[in-house]
Amino acid sequence: MNIIEGGITAATGFLANGIACGLKKRKKDLALVVSEQPCTFAGSFTTNLVKAAPVLWDQALVKSQETVKAILINSGNANACTGEQGSKDTKAMASLAAQSLTKKQHPTTTNEVLVCSTGVIGVPLPMEIVEKGIALITKNLKTGREAALEAAQAICTTDTFTKEVAVDFMVGNKAVHIGGMAKGSGMIHPNMATMLSFITTDATVSKQSLQALLGESVVDSYNMISVDGDTSTNDTVLVLANGMSGSPMIDEVSPDWDSFKEAFLFVHTSLAKAIVRDGEGAGKFIEVTVTGAMDKASAQALARSVVSSNLVKAAFFGSDANWGRILCAMGYSGAAFDPDTVALSFKSEKGSIQVLSAGQPLAFDERRAKSILLEREVEVHAKVGDGLGSGTAWGCDLSYEYVRINGDYRS
Numbered sequence: 001m002n003i004i005e006g007g008i009t010a011a012t013g014f015l016a017n018g019i020a021c022g023l024k025k026r027k028k029d030l031a032l033v034v035s036e037q038p039c040t041f042a043g044s045f046t047t048n049l050v051k052a053a054p055v056l057w058d059q060a061l062v063k064s065q066e067t068v069k070a071i072l073i074n075s076g077n078a079n080a081c082t083g084e085q086g087s088k089d090t091k092a093m094a095s096l097a098a099q100s101l102t103k104k105q106h107p108t109t110t111n112e113v114l115v116c117s118t119g120v121i122g123v124p125l126p127m128e129i130v131e132k133g134i135a136l137i138t139k140n141l142k143t144g145r146e147a148a149l150e151a152a153q154a155i156c157t158t159d160t161f162t163k164e165v166a167v168d169f170m171v172g173n174k175a176v177h178i179g180g181m182a183k184g185s186g187m188i189h190p191n192m193a194t195m196l197s198f199i200t201t202d203a204t205v206s207k208q209s210l211q212a213l214l215g216e217s218v219v220d221s222y223n224m225i226s227v228d229g230d231t232s233t234n235d236t237v238l239v240l241a242n243g244m245s246g247s248p249m250i251d252e253v254s255p256d257w258d259s260f261k262e263a264f265l266f267v268h269t270s271l272a273k274a275i276v277r278d279g280e281g282a283g284k285f286i287e288v289t290v291t292g293a294m295d296k297a298s299a300q301a302l303a304r305s306v307v308s309s310n311l312v313k314a315a316f317f318g319s320d321a322n323w324g325r326i327l328c329a330m331g332y333s334g335a336a337f338d339p340d341t342v343a344l345s346f347k348s349e350k351g352s353i354q355v356l357s358a359g360q361p362l363a364f365d366e367r368r369a370k371s372i373l374l375e376r377e378v379e380v381h382a383k384v385g386d387g388l389g390s391g392t393a394w395g396c397d398l399s400y401e402y403v404r405i406n407g408d409y410r411s
Contacts, residue, residue, distance in 0.1 A: 001166050001168070001169045001262060001263045002019050002167060002168050002169065003165075003166070003167055004167060004168050004177075005163075005166065005376050006148060006164070006166035006177075006192075007145075007148035007149065007151075007152055007164030007166055007179050007180065007181045007291065008033055008145050008152065008164070008179050008180060008181045008198055008200055009033075009143050009144060009145075009148040009179065009200075009202045010148070010150055010166035010168075010179030010381075011177040011178065011179050011201050011242070011244055011245075012177065012202040012242075013035055013036040013037055013202060013242050013244035014034070014035055014036075014143065014146065014165055014179075014200045014240075014242070015033075015035075015036070015139050015141040015142055015143055016031065016032065016033045016141065016142070016147040016148055016150070016151040017031070017032050017138075017140050017141050017142065017147060017151060018030065018031045018032075018137075018147075018149075018150035018151040018152070018153050018154030018155075018199065019136055019137050019150075019154065020154075021074075021129055021130065021132060021133025021135060021136065021137070021228045022126075022129045023074055023075065023077055023119070023126070023130070023133075024075065024076040024119075024133075025174045027077040027153075028075075028153045028154035029074060029075045029133075029152065030058045030072075030073070030074050030075075030137055030154055030194075031072075031073040031074075031075075031137075031150075031151040031152075031153055031154035031155050031172075031267060031324065032071070032072050032073075032097065032131075032137045032138065032141065032151070033071045033073075033133075033151060033198060033200065033240075034069060034070045034072060034106055034165070034199070035069055035070070035125070035240060035242045035244075036106070036242070036244065036259050037242045037243065037244055038067035038068070038069055038112070038242070038388065039067055039068055039069065039240040039241055039242045039243075040066070040067060040206060040207040040220070040240075040241045040243075041062070041065075041067070041068050041114070041207065041210065041238065041239060041240045041241070042062070042206060042207065042210040042211040042213075042214040042237070042238070042239045042379045043058055043059065043061075043062040043114075043211075043214070043236065043237065043238050043239070044214055044215065044218045044222075044237040045058065045059055045235060045236055045237075046233075046234065046235035046236070046281075046400055048235070050080070050081065051176075051234075052070055052078055052079055052080035052082075052086070052117060052121075053079050053080070053082060053086035053087045053089065053090040053117075053236040054079055054115040054116050054117045054234070055235075055236060055237070055383070056117070056294050057087070057090045057091065057094070057114075057115050057233060058085065058114050058115065058163075058238065061111060062211075063110070063115060063335075064111070064169035064279060065111055065114065066207060067112055067207075068113070068278060069101070069112040069113065069356050070095050070097060070098075070101060070106075070108060070112065070113045070114070070209065070268070070309070071114045071115075071116065071198055071240070072093055072094065072097045072112070072113055072114070072134070073115075073116040073118075073129065073155050073196065073305070074093075074116075074117075074118075074119075074125075074133075074160070074196075075117075075118050075119050075154060075156060075157050075183070076119040076120070076157070077117060077120055077123055077126075077154050078117050078118055078119045078121045078123075078234050078243075079117040079118060079124075079125050079247075080121045080122070080234055081121050081123070081259070081299045082123070084122050084127070085124055086124070086354060088127045089124070089127055089130075090115050090355060091115075091190070091235050092127060092131075092345045093111065093113075093115050093130060093134065094106075094110045094111070094113035094114075094115050095110040095113075095404070096130075096131055096134045096135075097108050097113045097134050097138070098110045098112065098113050098284065098324055099407075100113075100135055100138040101113075101138055101249060103138075104138050104139070104141070106138075106141075106375070108310070110269055111135045112128040112240055116155075116196050116198075116234070116236050116238070118155065118157055118183060118196055118234050119157055119276065120188075120383055120407050124293070125222065125278045131406045134183040134301050137402045139407040144201055146232065148164060148179070148181065148314045149162065151181060151349070152164050152181040152402070152410065153220070154338075155181065155196060155198075156183050157183065157185040158280055159183050159184070160278055161278055162181070163181060163182040163183065163184075163214060163271055163274040163278070164180065164181045164273060164283075165179070165180050165266075165268060165270040165274075166178065166179035166180070166267075167179075167263045167266060169259050169260075169263050170256075171203065171247035171248060171256045171259070171260065172247060172256065172258075173246070174203060174244065174245050174246050174247040174248075174250050175203050175370070176201065176203045176245045176247050176260070176266060177201065177245065178199065178201040178203070178263050178267050179199070179200050179201075179267075180197065180198060180199040180200065180267050180271055181197075181198055182195065182196060182197040182198070182269075182271040182272075182274065182275060183195065183196050183275075184196065184197075184210065184380050186230070188192060192345060192357065193279050193370070195235050195240070195275055196235070196237075197222065197236070197237040197265075197268070197271050197272075198237075198238050198239075198240075199237070199239040199267060199268070199306050200240050200241075200242075201239070201241045201242075201243060201246075202237075202241075202242055202244045202245035203214055203235065203241050203260060204241070204243035204244065204247055204248065204249045204250060204288070205241045205243075205249070205250050205251070205260075206231075206249070206251060208249045208253060209250070210241055212252075213261060213264060214237065214239055214252045215393070215399055215401055217264055217268045218237060218268070218385065219300075220265060220268075220269065221265065221268040221269040221272040222235075222237065222268065222272045223274070224300065224303070224304060224305065224391070224393040224394060225273070225275060225303075225393065225394045225395065226307045226393070226394075226395045237268075246273075248283075250258050253402070260348045260404070265277070268290075271395065272329075272345060273394050274287075276395060276396050276408075277406075279394070279395075279396035280350035280401070280402045282396035282397055282399065282402075283376065283396075283397055283399055284316050284317070284375075284376055284377070284378055284396055284397040285376060285378070285393065285394070285396060286313075286378055286379075286380065286395045286396060286397065287344075287375045287378070287380070287392060287393075287394055288303045288306045288379075288380040288382070288392065288394075288395070289303065289377045289379065289380070289381050289383060289390070289391070290303045290330075290382045290389075290390060290391050290392075291381075291383050291386040291389075291390045292341075292386055292387050292389070293321075293335065293337060293384050293386045293387050293389035293390065293391070294335075294336060294337070294389055295342070295387065295388070295389040295392075296389045296390065296391055297335075297387040297389070297390050298335040298337070298387075299384075299391030300336075300391035301333045301335040301337050301391075302330045302332055302333045302337065302384065303382075303391045303392055303393035304328060304333070304384075304392070304393045305330055305333035305335075306329045306380065306393065306395075307334065307370060307394060307395025308328040308329070308391045308395065309325060309326075310313070310327075310398055311325045311328075311329075312325045312326055312329055313384070313395065313396065313398035314397070314398050316378065316397040316398075317333055317397035317399050319370050319373035319374045319399055320370075320373070321346060321353075321355060321364070321366065321369035321370070321372075321373060323330045323346075323355045323361075325343050326344060326382070327339065327342065327344070327356070330342075330382065330384070331385045335353070337384040337385060337392045338359075338385060339359050340358065340359035341358060341383075341384060341385045342356060342357060342358075342382060342383065342384050343357050343358065343381075343383040344356035344357055344380070344382050345381045346369065346372050346373060346378060346379070346380060346381075347372070347378070347379040347380075347381065348372045348373070348375035348377060348378045348379065349373045349377070350371050350374070350375055351368070351371075351374050353365070353368060353369050355369070355371055355403070366403075371405045
């Protein structure tokens with residue numbers, strides 16, 4: 001696997017565009033991704049009982065459609081908690097996109113267009129603006145780096161940078177590409193952390209295999225991040241595969257399946273970590289690794305609990321080696337472990353320092369610990385026993401800036 005320059009258009013046959021249609025002030029707010037050929041596809045969605053209208057639309061398509069052609073995404077308005085009108089507007093967006101694409105020599109039906117929205121909750125979409133935007137965005141669809149970047153910019157809300165990744169690898173004698181883009185900065189919490197993620201590949205993969213692999217990958221990527229403890233109404237991950245690499249069909253029994261799986265997980269994990277690095281108001285990226293647990297699920301639960309704790313986040317904001325908060329968060333994670341066996345340490349570019357051994361506090365140099373925790377990226381290592389279970393979660397600190405951003409989000 002090679003990490004390459006690119007994003008959502010890195011895979012053969014995918015075109016994109018991103019424009020400012022007027023949903024946001026002076027910023028891009030509408031993105032479109034289109035495949036030249038029908039795509040098998042898969043989706044994973046928010047676990048919040050309150051689901052935005054586009055989430056319900058996409059979930060229905062995942063159940064009923066074998067292939068799709070496009071994804072239309074708007075930012076600035078979540079189209080969530082908007083009642084029956086929200087559902088009508090979502091279908092209208094898909095229909096308008098399909099009509100416009102068909103006119104531009106990309107024959108598409110309404111049910112071949114996935115729709116995603118992100119932004120303010122509880123405000124109806126200004127459809128006259130959206131309609132004009134859809135007519136405009138289909139005029140300049142293109143491949144290449146610029147198109148990918150424009151689309152990635154258009155899906156951002158409070159993000160401070162775009163999140164893109166691309167890789168290539170060989171399947172038989174054919175080069176296969178996977179590219180992606182994501183948005184997310186706040187309202188990020190395990191069990192689909194507001195975040196959107198879009199992945200394209202020119203591999204040939206069945207819908208069933210793609211959906212199963214996405215389900216596995218979400219567990220180890222997006223479900224292992226937390227910024228603020230809020231699970232959004234709009235969380236969506238969509239994967240499209242158009243087979244235009246000409247590679248043989250890949251499934252769970254193919255000799256190249258492991259290579260595809262490795263690259264697929266790498267793309268999702270890279271985007272998930274980028275979301276945390278851009279956490280609203282965040283100054284630190286925190287990686288928590290738990291080893292020695294009874295099983296993988298226990299280790300992941302322990303690691304997630306630590307990165308989700310507001311007290312732990314606040315301690316990292318102050319570069320305070322307050323390890324008691326970490327042990328406390330592990331204790332209420334719901335995972336079984338023996339506190340008397342736990343070892344804890346901190347690590348960054350400035351070095352490492354152990355603060356707990358076999359459940360007993362160690363005397364340590366507070367100034368050295370502070371220097372280690374002052375770094376922008378900090379690791380926490382927790383060994384909880386002699387089991388084979390391990391897991392890693394990613395989070396960020398909690399700052400004054402987070403409160404400022406969310407105190408006037410609508411204005």
